[in-house]
Amino acid sequence: MKRIAVDMDEVMADALAEFLRRYKRDFDEQVSEEELEGRRLWEAVRTDRHDVLEEYVRSEDFFAVLDVMPDAQRVMHALHDKYEVYIATAAMEVPTSFGAKFKWLGEHFPFIPPSHIVFCGDKSIISADYLIDDNPRQLHRFGGEGILYTAHHNVNVQGFRRVNNWLDVEKMFLGNAD
């Protein structure tokens, strides 16, 4: 059985939406799609507001309240029947996120056993056939085939098979027709 590792933030969980919600609340300003295209949020936001972005990420509840990406639950469940599915999230970058991330997975993806959850840093440590991730740096270091999940910051990145959403994941791995 082939193994697929799946990233959490910006793939399973809509972290960006929560950032933008809090940013709007605190500064009464929107960050536009044009400002985000091809750039990380940190690059699109004034540097004197970076501390506030850091505070969002480090707050205990940030990762607990994220929306699930559309179709992620249904497609993950279907993948789980045909592949070994692991979650691989770079949680070590934000140690305050451990508890919230674990709880979020249990709530939204209860069919994934805890033994298939990995909190790591560098994803070159992940042994799997595929890694679905929005971060090209992680995909480059991964030893299997990296699948780039589209996010605002990676729209110009080349060199990987790309999925734009979970329906694309479904098509790629389960061969479902449109």
Place this chain on the structure above:
Amino acid sequence: MKRIAVDMDEVMADALAEFLRRYKRDFDEQVSEEELEGRRLWEAVRTDRHDVLEEYVRSEDFFAVLDVMPDAQRVMHALHDKYEVYIATAAMEVPTSFGAKFKWLGEHFPFIPPSHIVFCGDKSIISADYLIDDNPRQLHRFGGEGILYTAHHNVNVQGFRRVNNWLDVEKMFLGNAD
């Protein structure tokens, strides 16, 4: 550069000693070496006391106060110069341990970057050349070469290269003479 993944409990950290300390405190009884030989602690202790053992593991401070195994810091530091060293701990079995384990590593092994720390369940997910672990089940599932670190429960296990302590690890990987 070859990569070595290292387990925490019973390899870097003396979890057994802390179990036995608490057991002695609560029941005023020792668990003898004979009782532990070739068995897990859970098998050596009366079943009506298993709940208490579970409580120890799930208490917030358990993994924070563990002693470092003799020579582990010095040898890990030397390994770190010649190998890619990762920590791989089955923390998903005890989600309350995340914070304490991360802090313990930062305190006792500050030269290991957080990006090289992995909290996982099933260690078949670890991509490394070697895994040093006391758990034969994890070594069997691991894809590289498993090195069995001696612990009371695994003394009768065959089929792996074995290290009895960190001086053996040093000899095996750094070739230091006696």
